[in-house]
Amino acid sequence: MNILVAGGAGYIGSHTCVALLEAGHSVIVADNLCNSKAEAIDKIKQITGKTDKEVLFYEIDVTDKQKVYEVFLNHSIDGVIHFAGLKAVGESVEKPLMYYYNNLMSTMVLSEACLKFNIAKFVFSSSATVYGENEVPFVETMNLLPTTNPYGETKAMSERILTDIVKANSNFAVTLLRYFNPVGAHKSGLIGESPNGIPNNLMPYVTQVAKGKLKKLKIFGNDYATVDGTGVRDYIHVCDLAEGHVSALNKLSEGINIYNLGTGQGTSVLQLVKAFEEANNIEVSYEIVERRAGDIAECYANASKAEQELGWTAKRGIVEMCKDAWKFEKNY
Ligand code: NAD
Ligand code: UD1
Numbered sequence: 001m002n003i004l005v006a007g008g009a010g011y012i013g014s015h016t017c018v019a020l021l022e023a024g025h026s027v028i029v030a031d032n033l034c035n036s037k038a039e040a041i042d043k044i045k046q047i048t049g050k051t052d053k054e055v056l057f058y059e060i061d062v063t064d065k066q067k068v069y070e071v072f073l074n075h076s077i078d079g080v081i082h083f084a085g086l087k088a089v090g091e092s093v094e095k096p097l098m099y100y101y102n103n104l105m106s107t108m109v110l111s112e113a114c115l116k117f118n119i120a121k122f123v124f125s126s127s128a129t130v131y132g133e134n135e136v137p138f139v140e141t142m143n144l145l146p147t148t149n150p151y152g153e154t155k156a157m158s159e160r161i162l163t164d165i166v167k168a169n170s171n172f173a174v175t176l177l178r179y180f181n182p183v184g185a186h187k188s189g190l191i192g193e194s195p196n197g198i199p200n201n202l203m204p205y206v207t208q209v210a211k212g213k214l215k216k217l218k219i220f221g222n223d224y225a226t227v228d229g230t231g232v233r234d235y236i237h238v239c240d241l242a243e244g245h246v247s248a249l250n251k252l253s254e255g256i257n258i259y260n261l262g263t264g265q266g267t268s269v270l271q272l273v274k275a276f277e278e279a280n281n282i283e284v285s286y287e288i289v290e291r292r293a294g295d296i297a298e299c300y301a302n303a304s305k306a307e308q309e310l311g312w313t314a315k316r317g318i319v320e321m322c323k324d325a326w327k328f329e330k331n332y
Helices: 011-022 039-048 065-074 089-094 096-116 150-168 202-211 238-250 269-280 304-310 318-331
Strands: 002-006 026-030 055-058 079-082 121-127 173-179 181-183 217-220 235-237 255-261 286-289
Touching: 002 011, 002 096, 011 026, 011 039, 011 238, 026 065, 039 055, 065 096, 079 096, 079 238, 089 096, 089 150, 096 121, 096 150, 121 150, 121 238, 150 173, 150 255, 173 238, 181 202, 181 238, 202 217, 202 269, 202 318, 217 269, 235 238, 235 318, 238 255, 238 304, 255 304, 269 318
Parallel strands: 002 026, 002 079, 026 055, 079 121, 121 173, 173 255, 181 235, 217 286
Antiparallel strands: none
């Protein structure tokens, strides 16, 4: 299939392009590079040995309807994967309009283009954040609870927009993929997560402390009702996540399809730090500080629906996630 990958130069998008190409698909990346670099496209080609024939790149903003329509007019597209979103929770609280505009307009422009050009397959990057403070493990059949920030709200709203579009267009097939905590990097060390400025997320913070770029990890709270008091999350290797998209595309059926992409395993902050130290034989200094506002104690998936219906499960464990994240950080 020829897949339009919106946001394909980014962290999860670039790994998914690799997985798609390795599965025999070709990709057209549409990305405005607001949080990535064009180099990612060269790295995708380098890793897969593919050329401009299978990997096309358009530097466009996917909220720009005219530019998006030009791409759809110029190519025969079989499906769309929509990664093109802004994702920094704190920034979304400071600049809500920017988040609502970018994340909702991109969803609307891309889905409208699909309807106009009769493209039935659409995969959307959602997040476990839509479950709110439900009880773990999160399962797809749960009622969603309120999100705690504008970023999370754009995911919940995009899910509702796409669900309504499907109700009105019975041959449109949409898959909502709710990611848990993607970490790690491609084995080659060529692509990975390279956040701008000081990282908000745990793994990039850990790798930067290990590298000496940052002094000390601040662990946000050790008084949660968890195994050791620190927050528990379902970390998933980004390559497993990427492969989940290929499985989702292969099995995409009419209507709205929702899948958790997680491992089903919870890991605490302290467990992750220890695993990183052991896997890479390097020390990560840390201190315990106050809880971070908006954090929940535990978040992990019930991942059985994806296994049963897509035949997909995460294969890579915490040690591999830590090794690959460190390899990328060292190279970067
Ligand atoms: P990322 O920032 O690395 O990738 C997003 C890409 O989209 C970037 O290359 C950026 O330049 C591009 N982009 C953003 N707005 C655009 C626009 N209007 N037009 C064209 N390109 C645009 O982020 P990521 O971690 O790869 O996340 C991908 C998607 O998955 C996002 O929608 C994010 O919200 C969602 N998600 C991420 C996580 C996570 O922990 N990384 C968790 C859950 C959901
Ligand atoms: C965060 C977002 C979530 C988003 C996800 C992916 C919040 C409240 N949630 O999830 O909406 O979908 O990123 O972008 O921001 N931690 C530390 N020290 C750090 C960083 C994190 O102790 O410097 C802890 C956190 O308290 C948490 C765990 O590590 O327990 C994971 O944090 P993080 O990587 O930021 O992911 P989430 O909070 O799960």
